[in-house]
Amino acid sequence: MPLQVLIIGGGVAGLRIGTLLSENNISFKIVESRERLGGRVLTKHDNTEDYFDLGPTWYWPDTEKHIESLLNTYNLSTIEQYNEGDSLLELSQNQLPKRIAASNVNNRSKRIVGGVNALVTALNNHISDDHIILNHKVESIYQENQSSYSVVTLNQYSQTHETFHADIVVLTVPPRLVLNSIDFRPPLPEPLQMDLLNKPTWMGAQAKIVVTYQYPFWRDENLSGNVVSWAGPLREIYDATTSSGKAALFGFFSLPPAERNLKSEVSIKEEVIQQLTKLFGSQAQAYEQILYKDWSQDGHTVTEGDKLNIESFPSYGPPPKYFSNMLFAGTEYDAVHGGHIEGALSSANQISQEIRNIVSSSSK
Numbered sequence: 001m002p003l004q005v006l007i008i009g010g011g012v013a014g015l016r017i018g019t020l021l022s023e024n025n026i027s028f029k030i031v032e033s034r035e036r037l038g039g040r041v042l043t044k045h046d047n048t049e050d051y052f053d054l055g056p057t058w059y060w061p062d063t064e065k066h067i068e069s070l071l072n073t074y075n076l077s078t079i080e081q082y083n084e085g086d087s088l089l090e091l092s093q094n095q096l097p098k099r100i101a102a103s104n105v106n107n108r109s110k111r112i113v114g115g116v117n118a119l120v121t122a123l124n125n126h127i128s129d130d131h132i133i134l135n136h137k138v139e140s141i142y143q144e145n146q147s148s149y150s151v152v153t154l155n156q157y158s159q160t161h162e163t164f165h166a167d168i169v170v171l172t173v174p175p176r177l178v179l180n181s182i183d184f185r186p187p188l189p190e191p192l193q194m195d196l197l198n199k200p201t202w203m204g205a206q207a208k209i210v211v212t213y214q215y216p217f218w219r220d221e222n223l224s225g226n227v228v229s230w231a232g233p234l235r236e237i238y239d240a241t242t243s244s245g246k247a248a249l250f251g252f253f254s255l256p257p258a259e260r261n262l263k264s265e266v267s268i269k270e271e272v273i274q275q276l277t278k279l280f281g282s283q284a285q286a287y288e289q290i291l292y293k294d295w296s297q298d299g300h301t302v303t304e305g306d307k308l309n310i311e312s313f314p315s316y317g318p319p320p321k322y323f324s325n326m327l328f329a330g331t332e333y334d335a336v337h338g339g340h341i342e343g344a345l346s347s348a349n350q351i352s353q354e355i356r357n358i359v360s361s362s363s364k
């Protein structure tokens with residue numbers, strides 16, 4: 001019998017492991033709790049079928065080689081992040097915004113045409129459908145013996161339980177969520193539990209908003225769309241105009257999750273339009289559509305502890321090794337690019353190699 005690999009989570013890391021195992025004819029299944037693939041990648045269409053990212057937007061080709069090479073392999077087109085013109089700096093609610101020379105924050109960053117979901121679709125297209133099981137949330141993992149696990153899922157529709165046998169389990173669920181939402185028998189060793197707890201979910205406290213317009217009017221004023229604001233509710237704003245020319249701005253919030261929770265979505269959107277009007281003038285009121293996603297409310301990504309903003313960059317990297325057949329992959333386990341899609345891909349590469357080694361030594 002070939003070894004059975006069960007990948008838990010169908011985000012970028014889980015899907016990339018799936019494509020690499022497919023290429024090596026290793027038998028696997030991916031179980032995903034959501035009704036869609038992609039995890040933190042979330043590309044939404046507006047009413048004109050144009051695309052906007054409410055999860056990750058950028059990659060940095062100068063330093064991120066895994067994603068760059070995968071985009072080339074899959075022939076996915078990219079565009080430069082628009083950065084021409086001045087940026088705005090908003091120091092407080094009572095002061096007018098100041099023009100400053102273009103910021104370099106996102107210099108050389110690129111976006112994927114079609115949104116980051118184009119990468120998710122390309123990965124998915126290289127995995128046959130019978131390897132993917134959606135709407136199954138892993139609830140418990142029982143270690144049967146040194147090299148065998150029973151993984152129990154809850155079907156999100158029928159609310160029935162199902163048990164999967166696995167010789168190798170790969171957890172690509174964000175580390176804190178592993179600890180919070182999966183019951184391990186026997187329990188995970190304490191140092192491993194501490195390690196997972198100390199790896200906050202990247203961007204877990206964030207929300208993202210996209211406001212679409214008929215025309216990128218800020219560019220006429222020689223503004224890039226880049227804003228740094230200490231006034232809020234948005235802390236950073238960027239141009240999100242698509243490759244087909246559909247105009248948009250997107251922003252990250254300075255309002256923490258607890259404060260966002262006290263407001264309705266309608267009033268958050270109104271405050272954002274007021275801020276955009278103050279920054280870019282009355283044309284900002286003539287928006288077409290607003291897309292909004294509060295990640296701190298998403299139980300497939302965050303725990304309660306992730307609702308606090310991360311104060312300093314977390315120490316991401318591989319967890320201490322206690323099991324040869326229970327592996328951990330995902331962006332929070334990559335020491336160099338942890339947090340980014342690049343980290344998820346790099347971790348997926350490394351864990352796929354480990355799986356190949358286990359499979360080849362078992363067949364000797």
Ligand SMILES: Cc1cc2nc3c(=O)[nH]c(=O)nc-3n(C[C@H](O)[C@H](O)[C@H](O)COP(=O)(O)OP(=O)(O)OC[C@H]3O[C@@H](n4cnc5c(N)ncnc54)[C@H](O)[C@@H]3O)c2cc1C
Pocket residue numbers: 008009010011012013014031032033034037038039040041054055056057058059136137138139172173174177181182202203204206207208295300301329330331332339340341342343344
């Ligand atoms: C607002 C925002 C902006 C970002 N901006 C950028 C950016 O510009 N550039 C960049 O490189 N990165 C960015 N990131 C980070 C990027 O999205 C992540 O690094 C990457 O998507 C992580 O992939 P992953 O596979 O490791 O984890 P995830 O995408 O979180 O995948 C984990 C999967 O596990 C599933 N799951 C959870 N629990 C269970 C369970 N019990 N059973 C089964 N399945 C389960 C989840 O549904 C999910 O599909 C951003 C993220 C956010 C939220």
